[in-house]
Amino acid sequence: MQLINPDLKVDFLGKRKLAMIFSGLLLLLSLGLVAGKGLNFGIDFTGGTLVEVKFKEAPAIADVREALAPAGYGQAIIQEFGSPEEILIRVQNQDAADSSKISTDILDALGVGLGADNVEMRRVEFVGPQVGEELTQAGLLAVLFAMLAILAYVTFRFKLRFAIGADAALLHDVTLVVGIFALTGKEFTLPVVAAILTVIGYSLNDTIVVFDRIRENFEANRKRKHPDDEVDVVNTSINQTLARTLMTSLTTLLVVLSLFLFGGEVIHDFAFALIVGIVVGTYSSIYIASPVMLSLEGRFESSDEEMKKMEAKP
């Protein structure tokens, strides 16, 4: 069975201006959303307390709020989590009191208000203000370091302009995933950052496969008497790897979809970030990485010299 007709020759790069404009608009939109609407940061970053409880009988949100009011948490964020019986309560850290005791207060208040037998503790998460700051820093550093390490590796294996193309694609993917989180208002948590790092790895994987073929074809092309234009070679390379790109995206999407559908509420947003990332990453490896790499032709060293150096490597 074949998904892609092997003789298919799509002129991907012919539409690269269009793709660039499209991506540019999406990027602007993402940044605008992040700046304007902002991200719904989870307690990992803001600090605070999250309590997940399961009731024997589904309560009304209003009743839960009423039960929390005497303890002073009437203003808490209360929402259903997966099923009507499961309720998620979120409270910010308090300056004056010991915030680590908030979860105890909440569970006590729910027990008093709605019956102790009716309430079951599912999950308590508390992140102190200091820890929240540290986690934010660690998260940003992680993304930054991943990009730098990848830049270094791709420069080592290929050339600087390939590396910049790859990083441009990554930046594009990360921005769009973050943008979708701003758009949907989904909670931005530590696992989502992990998902973004995974997307970085995945998108890069895709890009590298295309680049690898471009390198191979560049070598072959150079040996010809009448070398083709670089743009044509790149276009051919993308077409040659297209079947693989789509196949792998498909199998990965299949499993991530399985995670999204069956993995449970806790992992839901993580899986969502992966789905978005895989779709965006597949697109960017075709429409962002190679065009950016091409646009930097001759920017760092002459093309011929580049070829010689590349040839020397395995």
Next chain:
Amino acid sequence: MQAYPRWKLWLILTVLVVSAMGTLPNLTTPPSWWPSAVSQPMNLGLDLKGGIHLVVDVNVEKAVEHSVEEDVDTVRRVLRENKLRYSRLDADGTTLIVQLKNDSDAAAAESLLNKEMPGYAVEAEAGRFVLTISETESKEIKKFAVDQSIEVIRSRVDALGTTEPVIVKQGERRILVQIPGYEDSARAKSLIGRTAQLEFKLVDEKGDLDKALSGKIPQGDVIVYGKAEDRGGKMVRQPYLLKKRTELSGAEIADARVSIDSRYNEYAVTLKFNNKGARKFDKLTNAHVGERFAIILEGVIQSAPVIRERIAGGTAQITGSFTSQDARDLAIVLRAGALPAPVKVVEERSIGPSLGQDSVDQGMNSIIYGIIAVLIFMGIYYRLFGLVANVALVFNMLLITGAMSMIGSTLTLPGIAGIVLTIGMAVDANVLIFERIREEIRLGKTRLAAIDGGYDKALSTIVDANITTLIAAIVLFQFGTGPVKGFAVTLSVGILASMFTAIMVTRAIVAFSIEKKSNKELSI
């Protein structure tokens, strides 16, 4: 195609057997002769089996200040022994301040303080000395405070009677506490978080409490509050004027047990002092019959009974309208000893047992459905070669489970997600190879040449593509905390396993299942 090298076959076979051995304990209880050193069932993370996860911050600055305060006594003793008179001797944060009565003693005092207080930098200014604790000394105290806190917390947590709690240092000043299978987060927090600082001080019976409250506290005295019921039965804070000096402390306790106070039929905690403490208590009660002594727990007076007679047995009782759980927990923390510095819970991630089980079930479901979907898809799309890839995928799963069991790493919910993701990415290497073989066939190569070409040409791509993903996984491991680390581990193990199965295993299967002489079209 050349003959498939022997050593590669042996390698594959060895890996297969070893990973099967590693996986076995996860599926069934191994027979008794099974070497348990080879493999254990995979550790489940707290998010899968439920339990309490706390990160506790030790206020190490307080430990340094506390140590400086204690050194006031040392300085006092040294000065007295050498007959150097002082008008002021105080601790102020990390410094000690000494004001001599006679400036003429300055030179003698300076050399004496330099000699006797090696942990301090002594600054002299006429008859006034400022001793600042040195960086190394304060570092030492901080480290000791954290180490000792770990010991204290460990013995408190052990008293809960749970299996395999984890109590380890995290960073410079934090302690990670994990109590698997335990649910009562409130009790765990209060048990771990209390300093359990216990002190016995005499009440200053001659001092004027009212005057002291208005600001004129007699020299050597201190005001401490206790709880009392007013006439309406409301709890109010009641002040006491105490001697500053601590006569006895929790450090001199040998044992603490829950008891019943016979007078009011209430829960109480009976303390048993160690030899030194018993002697001190004997002397104290003997010398102060008719006076009161205050029992101060964590800065609050629990009770201030009158000393009726000399108490020689070395026991004392703490009362304070405790519930049975209060009394039990108090006994636990007093037995375990006081924390050297106040601690604060700065992070908690506790999971109830039902959520843990749900996560295991849902995680397993998504792995199973994910695998089935990929197996079917690959079978349809690549036919015979798809089946080969599927065998490799199952081998891959076996390898991941075996490796994880043998390196003793912990499986978390994000870890399961990592495995699921690996399933999708594991076939990628095969997809690369198969697509390449198809291309070679289209170029008109013979079947064997096409297979060889496909594997050879795809190799560098596979390595490059996987190493970059591995880089992301390593960064994730480096910066991630707890569960996220688990994801990085399974992802890394998965990537390595998939490279092995794709490059070695599928090739071996292909090498042995393709009839070399046939001219039939490849089923790919």
